[in-house]
Amino acid sequence: MNVTNKVILITGGGGGIGAGIAEAFVEKGAQVAITDINLAYAQAEAERIGGGTLALQHDVTSPESWAEVKAAVEAQIGPVDVLCNNAGISLPFKPMEEITLDQFNRVMAINVRGVFLGCTLFMPEMKARKSGHIVNTSSANGMMPHGTFAAYTATKFAVAGLSEAIRMELEPFGVGVSILYPGLTRSRMSEGQMHDLPDAIKAAIAGKMMEPVWLGRAVVRAVENNELHIVTHPDHLDALKARMDTLYAAFGEPAQPDFAGGRIND
Template identity: 40%
Template sequence: MNRVEDKVVVVTGGARGMGASHVKRLIAEGAKVVVTDILEEDGKKLESEIGKNILFIKHDVSNASDWENVIEKAEAKFGPINVLVNNAGIDIPEINLEEYPEETYRKVIDVNQVSVFLGMKHVVPSMKKAGGGSIVNISSLAGIVGVNKKVAYTASKFAVRGMTKAAALELGEYGIRVNSVHPGFIRTPMTEALINDELVNMFPLKKAGEPEEVTNLVLYLASDESSYSTGSEFVIDGGLGAQ
């Protein structure tokens, strides 16, 4: 318990699924958490359920003005930010490259990649005030290996991995650590329809991951336990990428 006691944490895409798992555990471990999402109803419901040390803000992660609003309100409520978990992301069904609509490609890049750039950019001044911090960028196994017929998703997740390393090099002198997390198939509302026995049998561990298993890794990176880790990728995929 209390592994992130009194740390101020922002979790994007935190209203449900994997993000909500992160939020609940971080608060249970002593953090004050700002939850952001476009899913206002889900976010307010989560805020009501937890009741303490939580603030929900409706947030389009691809919008710079929205990021400014989140940082301002987070600091006003809890103080300078210690941890940012860039969790928000989208995926779409498989599309052949030659048929891939440009507007769809750009939408995936905006939500999955540009949002991470904006989050890191806008949180740095607050983390400097806090005397340092930890940025946890949620990428994917698709940021380590290519995924067939998912060119935009793969591009965005590889980019998050690279941006993480560049930011880590720049921000280390300020005591700000930046790492990426690369989940494989985790059972969430976004992936539930894709998980079946045939797919699961491909994994060395013969099971899909659960949000709480990713949360354990996020908590480690948010805490001071990971104080010498920066610019690294942490893969949690049941061994799928090892094949």
């Protein structure tokens, strides 16, 4: 897809990666709307980015809020060509039994339900138009679990799985789906996570954060070329290979000795 003049809707665009994605689309001459639960954050980024970027208040967990955002974007810049489901929250690094049910429900609601609501709202019309693209922000933790980050990891595996599945559903209609798997990137979320760390460690971690606009430029390329996986931090490759090797090694004989086998789709 040539993204010039296309309408791009980015959730959680009031900072960090969402704002970086917005900036990269504006560089290419797209018309961008950023939404955020915190309108002031979205307005500040829209002003910084320029290019007529629209800022809207949005709670991605609410179907009513999605309907309002869709109507506002259509009225002000037109039907959405590219939907970037990027809003997300993290949780403190803690053993899973120390995560409360409220925290679990909240991270699931924003990181997974929010993506479900966005996709299901826009998929029918993208299919009907036979054009469009959805980009869902997972995480490096959507390929590799992280101990003390279990609930967040679960949400990001969910986003990756959901996205690959709907890519299969949308491909016959000429609609693309991409998954963004960021590693450590400068944002309110990542910097907030360092609150309690000693200054020297904070400085060391801060030096390892990628600047969000580079993730944005990778997203734009993936939309232009209809690529499924957007890996911005390739330093995770060895860890991923080690994980996959363990999984491949578990493929032995069927558990039932006389099992005929075969996948349902074969």
